Amino acid sequence: MELTVEEERLLRDTRAPEPLLLAPPAPSWPENCHAWRALAQSSLHAPKLEDSAPEGTKVGSLDPRLLFHGHLRTVNTPAIAKAKLLVAEQILANQQRRHGKAGIILDGPRGTGKSTVLQAIGVHWERRLSDLYGPDENRIPVITLNVPPPTRGSMRNWAGAFARFLGQERESGDLTESVIRTMRNARTRLVLIDGIERLRTAADAELAFQYLDVISEETGATFVYCGRGAQFIVDPLTRDNDTKLDPTEQLRGDHMVLRTSRMGFSGEESIAFARVIDLFDAELVLYRHQPHDLRKVAEYLHTRSRGYMRSLSQLICQAAQIAIRSGEEQITLEVLEKVSLGRVVHL
Ligand SMILES: Nc1ncnc2c1ncn2[C@@H]1O[C@H](COP(=O)(O)OP(=O)(O)OP(=O)(O)O)[C@@H](O)[C@H]1O
Ligand SMILES: [Mg+2]
Secondary structure, three states: OOOOHHHHHHHHOOOOOOOOOOOOOOOOOOOOHHHHHHHHHOOOOOOOHHHOOOOOOOOOOOOHHHHHHHOOOOOOOHHHHHHHHHHHHHHHHHOOOOOOOOOEEEEOOOOOOHHHHHHHHHHHHHHHHHHHHOOOOOOOOEEEEEOOOEOHHHOEOHHHHHHHHHOOOOOOOOHHHHHHHHHHHOOOOEEEEEOHHHOOOHHHHHHHHHHHHHHHHHOOOEEEEEOOOHHHHHHHHOOOOOOOOOOOOOOOOOOEEEEOOOOOOOHHHHHHHHHHHHHHHOOOOOOOOOOOHHHHHHHHHHHHHOOOHHHHHHHHHHHHHHHHHHOOOOOOHHHHHOOOOOOOOOO
8 A cells, every 4th residue: 555645644643632723823932931841941853854745746825844944943142142141140130139129131133033032041951950850840940021001191111021921810919919929839930021121111111120120039040131222221220320420430230141143244253143044054954955055145145135034944945845845845046136125115
């Protein structure tokens, strides 16, 4: 009996049951600690060529290789490695402090990979503590939140956001008190807050920090604030604004500021860009791809993405999908030229 490719793959790959697709595949958002833990512990496996539809077959929209290249895995850029190290140092420094912990600010322009760095830090600590102390349902080492949207009276429901993540939606009584209790019991080490740019006005930011300061002081967690312009939003709230400054002094808080940027065109930055390209190159699963193929188009990718991680990721992912669909199975200049990203197309 002749088996179809799909049947062969099913027989060979018994690692995990296929998800029952009742709707188009979509990314999942970690809305509470259980979903976040699952996301942090899961590792997305790259599809193997030997398990994929053979070269030359027309692929459907649910083809695993096509879906995989829709958003390649996070590559461990030098920025991520450095940020992980610096955050680790700060966490260790804060470890024995009940008061006076210093937080971290993650700032940088749009599309330069801030949220990706933030998530990589979270995943690192979630896994590290689970490896060190063994898995434990009651431990919540990392809380990851977005600045909640304003509700009536332009207040933001921070307590609700923390409680939802901790899975306490239906608990009655003082939400903040139970958030603090849970975070202490769950040994939370790290609170990651993304979307700081949503705190547009000084009053909005001040209100937010009135709440966040309480949580920070009452728990053992180190806070990381991430967003465009986060330094100028967070810094005024973490420093002494009362003492008169010496004329030579600069007004500055004591939180560490980590800054992402696009990879520019100086000699050093071009080398850094080439390294990142190599990391993406190693992720590609295309039939005619040879290791380091992307180096041949590195200059083109640099000019077109202008060194922004978001554009770079989009260019490579879209080109890979075109290469799979067209059967070219390799990322070349011609394939990249077919990507319309960032272009004006006259109709
Ligand atoms: N290390 C990485 N590996 C793979 N892809 C990455 C990496 N960093 C960034 N990207 C890609 O770039 C996209 C944009 O990155 P990210 O969302 O982290 O930027 P951002 O600085 O948070 O942008 P914004 O200011 O708009 O929030 C990501 O969705 C991802 O596709
Ligand atoms: Mg972001």
